[in-house]
Amino acid sequence: MPSEPTGDRTFEDKAPDEYVHPDLNPYLKLHRSWGRPVLTADQAADQRGRWHEEFGRKAPFQVEIGPGNGFFLSGMASKFPDQNWLGVEIRFKRVILTAKKLRAADAESQARVCRYDANALDELFGPGEIDTLYINHPDPWPKDRHAKNRLLGPKFLDRIAPLLASGAEIRLKTDHLINVEALIEAATGHDAYSVLGRCDDVSGLGAPWGEDVRTNYQRKFDEKGEPVYGVWVRRA
Numbered sequence: 543m544p545s546e547p548t549g550d551r552t553f554e555d556k557a558p559d560e561y562v563h564p565d566l567n568p569y570l571k572l573h574r575s576w577g578r579p580v581l582t583a584d585q586a587a588d589q590r591g592r593w594h595e596e597f598g599r600k601a602p603f604q605v606e607i608g609p610g611n612g613f614f615l616s617g618m619a620s621k622f623p624d625q626n627w628l629g630v631e632i633r634f635k636r637v638i639l640t641a642k643k644l645r646a647a648d649a650e651s652q653a654r655v656c657r658y659d660a661n662a663l664d665e666l667f668g669p670g671e672i673d674t675l676y677i678n679h680p681d682p683w684p685k686d687r688h689a690k691n692r693l694l695g696p697k698f699l700d701r702i703a704p705l706l707a708s709g710a711e712i713r714l715k716t717d718h719l720i721n722v723e724a725l726i727e728a729a730t731g732h733d734a735y736s737v738l739g740r741c742d743d744v745s746g747l748g749a750p751w752g753e754d755v756r757t758n759y760q761r762k763f764d765e766k767g768e769p770v771y772g773v774w775v776r777r778a
């Protein structure tokens with residue numbers, strides 16, 4: 543049996559700074575009333591193991607953790623409309639910003655965005671359901687005392703391994719070497735993964751996996767002349 547879905551009420555415990563009265567957070571109201579491409583937590587969890595039904599077709603399933611303002615997700619969904627796309631975002635406002643980008647890009651049929659915790663992906667996806675997992679600019683939590691809060695690491699790879707199809711890929715872009723080192727170290731020490739490539743200047747040299755869309759964070763670092771790194775990992 544799948545674990546109990548992390549519904550909207552559950553987020554009162556998981557993200558108290560986000561869960562506020564609807565009159566104070568208009569994005570909470572919008573997130574519930576928007577309709578497709580927005581899915582509430584309960585709606586998203588209901589798709590576990592059958593996401594192809596949500597899209598009305600079987601196609602490669604591409605998932606982005608933390609789409610932020612939606613530049614990357616809308617760009618990729620527009621570039622590859624024959625694939626199914628999902629953004630998993632914790633903040634109400636960013637869910638709506640992403641939905642607006644998808645609407646503007648006319649990508650609502652092939653893309654969805656839901657509000658969910660990235661640490662509970664097993665509540666959203668069944669075994670082998672994800673074909674590519676994109677992780678763009680995760681919080682590095684650079685101080686040692688905050689290391690336990692970092693997304694990337696052996697425990698994360700353990701949790702998502704059953705959700706990734708054989709040959710599925712993890713594609714990371716980050717502005718922090720901590721994230722690069724964490725993913726490479728975790729993947730290298732894990733029997734289920736192999737590192738396919740690394741690039742220390744995605745904007746200048748291109749992503750190691752080829753086709754890509756520049757994220758909003760990437761644009762900001764490009765303007766400052768600072769590098770954005772890329773790591774490419776494959777599930778066995």
